[in-house]
Amino acid sequence: MAEILVLVDHLDGAVRKFTTEMLTLARRAGEPSAVFVGSGYDAAAETLAQFGAAKVYVADAPDLSEYLVTPKVELLASLIARTQPAAVLVPSTLEAKEIAARLAIRTGSGLITDAIDVSAELGTQQSAFAGSYVVDAKVTTGTPIIAVKANAVTPETAPSTPAVEAVAVDLPDSAKQARVVSRSPRKQTGRPDLSEASVVVSGGRGVGGPEGFRVVEELADALGGAVGASRAAVDSGWYPHASQVGQTGKTVSPQLYVAAGISGAIQHRAGMQTSKTIIAINKDGEAPIFEMADFGVVGDLHQVLPALVAEINRRKG
């Protein structure tokens, strides 16, 4: 069966759900080979096997983390040349899209980003124009390189015993031109990752200030979800940019999206329009967010959210 390279998305070996989704999609079209770059493979091995990686290429060298993007480009380009895979799947994160971009030019291959589905024939689906269109596309030249969005598919296990191969990455000088001079890891919140959470509770300008986000966090915790924010809330310094949902923030596609004190500007909608169920709480009954909400409450979020948290906790017993 055709080999499909899957670039593993992980943090020090903690494999993101994202990767298990890509392995699931890759199995439709061929046999997935996981490509693991960085340290912590031992922690990742079990998950990769559980989700059907037939092979794992592991590249781990201390200097790889000094550079962004380029080590992964060099590695994937050499693996493409050697293994002639049927396709390469990478996560549709900002960084991996750039890896895919360089790889496409390097190997003369077509590239599709932000795929929300990949078929057995390697046809893809994407959302366009803030979710108002679905686009079917296919790579026609070279090795299809496809950047896949989180939550594209429900991950399915398919236990395997992968063959593990350590690979070296040769970094030519051209790959060392841009250097990481410092890296400050983000504080972990203990909540699920925003891009892959199945519930997201977001607050906007209507939250009113940084303290106002406490009740947004409480609702997220009661529902086991992640916290998001509109750009207005981020620009005001109330919540970190890493939590911004929208065109210039994260795109999320959870089972449940709760928008509190968010008007529903097109740039915000671009990041959450494909959520399964949308709930809006806004004191302005005319706010555009209600146009797309499955359930809306016209009211003050400072009353509705605390009462909702209490009600959920009461029902949970």
Add this chain to the structure above:
Amino acid sequence: MKIAVCVKYVPDAAADRSFSADHTTDRVGSIGILSELDEYAVEEALKIREAGDAEVIVLTMGPDGAETALKKALQMGADRAVHVSDPGLHGADAPATSLVLANAISRLEVDLVLCGMASTDAIMGVVPAMIAERLGLPQVTLAAELTVDGGAVRIRRDGEDAVEEIEASLPAVVSVTDQINEPRYPSFKGIMAAKKKTVETWSLSDLDVVPDQVGLGAAWSAVTEVTRRPPRSKGTVVTDDGTGAAQLADFLAANRFV
């Protein structure tokens, strides 16, 4: 220092956007503007010029109306503009776009290439990396803060898992996010001054690109179908009379979220 700012002419996101029969973005039936995310790159270039000495050239590849985007950048304060325009470019994909822009950048002989983080229509965010790959230049992307100092650039960026500082020597390709600055509005003076500035038009042959390398037929991927999603149907909206939270909880329970 010579700075090229790559900008794109896009349909206004505030209006209704659609596709043409050949599945390319409909640019005729829509109002076109300078992609908002490129305004941040123009602004950053102007700030560099104000802090030192630089020439700011805005560069676009696009259809006829694309001068609109260049004009806006000139009104903001860019020194001159280049429009790569050619009938052979219709339907160019990202690899083709990067080829054309890379060749134009080589011809301009610049020290720094600035781009927005993504276009507001296709939102792929891949062209800066592709240009860097084609020109063999360092890629320093998604800058939330940029310093140009002597022969080097340093940026701060909000990476997926960490805040990173990245450094590279010039020439380099830098893309900036909407966190980096607050783009200026063109002033009356700027608008008047822009009238005297030139927009050069280059064709593919000026850039040693043949139409077979770019355009819809040369694309490395193909759109097979576009389908308009049915608009989300409007659900239930209740006005909070003290029972809003309880009704919401009922809805969540009925949908098994609680």
